[in-house]
Amino acid sequence: GQMVDGERVRFDFSHGGPVTLAEIEAIEAEVNAVIRQNQSARTEEMAPDEAIAAGAVALFGEKYGESVRVLTLGEALEGEGAYSVELCGGTHVDRTGDIALFKIVSEGGVAAGVRRIEGLTGEAARRWLVGQAAVARSLSEQFRTPVSEVLARVEALEAQRRKLEKELAEARRQLAMGGGGAAASGPEEVGGVQLLARVMDGVGGKDLRPIAEEFKKQVPDGVIALIGTADGKAAVTVAVTGPAAQRVSAVDLAKAAVLALGGQGAGGRPDFAQGGAPDAERAEDGLAAVRALLAG
DSSP, X not given: OEEEETTEEEEEEEOSSOOOHHHHHXXXXXXXXXXXXXXXOEEEEEOHHHHXXXXXXXXXXXXXXXXXXXXXXEEOSSSSSEEEEEEOOSOOOSBGGGGOOEEEXXXXXXXXXXXXXXXXXXXXXXXXXXXXXXXXXXXXXXXXXXXXXXXXXXXXXXXXXXXXXXXXXXXXXXXXXXXXXXXXXXXXXXXXXXXXXXEEETOOHHHHHHHHHHHTTTOSSEEEXXXXXXXXXXXXXXXXEGGGGGTOOXXXXXXXXXXXXXXXXXXXXXXXXEEEESXXXXXXXXXXXXXXXXXX
């Protein structure tokens, strides 16, 4: 490990992927067990090759002189020997117990196959844990539930949120299907093809597909062009049904609509395509582009 400051330590090591929570907990338990041994730190000077042969861990890429300082800390938790033997020139505690406490606070990748964990020791670790406890107490007070039940309460609220989002999406679909005024009218004929073209305010891209599937019942041979607008952005969905699929491509129609909306293009199959654009204000321009392409 490398000391970042007096109470923060950093470890870089080879690992196939992210360090799991279980692995982090195991590391913390092991290190704190050695801390509680309260063994004296031992140092001695020797040649680098001799130290490494004796099991000392050298820092990758570090250059050492003719003599190195070998630091030994703690006793092995299993078997005989020391827990940690490293080449290190820094100043260290006299006993492992002086470290008091070790807590890992971050984990991430720094290079291919190399992970980094950072931990806190002593008073800094205690303050970090106190801060985490304060968050739990704040949530407990906000939810008016014991700290031990906060997680269950959050999970229940998250499940409720997902349920409400699903209900809201369904309500928006039903409203869009019903439409109003001209929007509720049937398909029009453009270039000899039946076209049902609608702008659907407040409907996101993921909700357009099921609406298009419903509209297929009304247009068994033709084109369904839908533009949903939400959060200032536009989403385009085009479906081609029946024999019309031999005459026109959903991808071409969707691309034309997206380009008219200021987007980059669309993708999909000849009978179904989707795309997105940044400007919801130009939704009608997108439908106009579809009509123009069909009209030839």
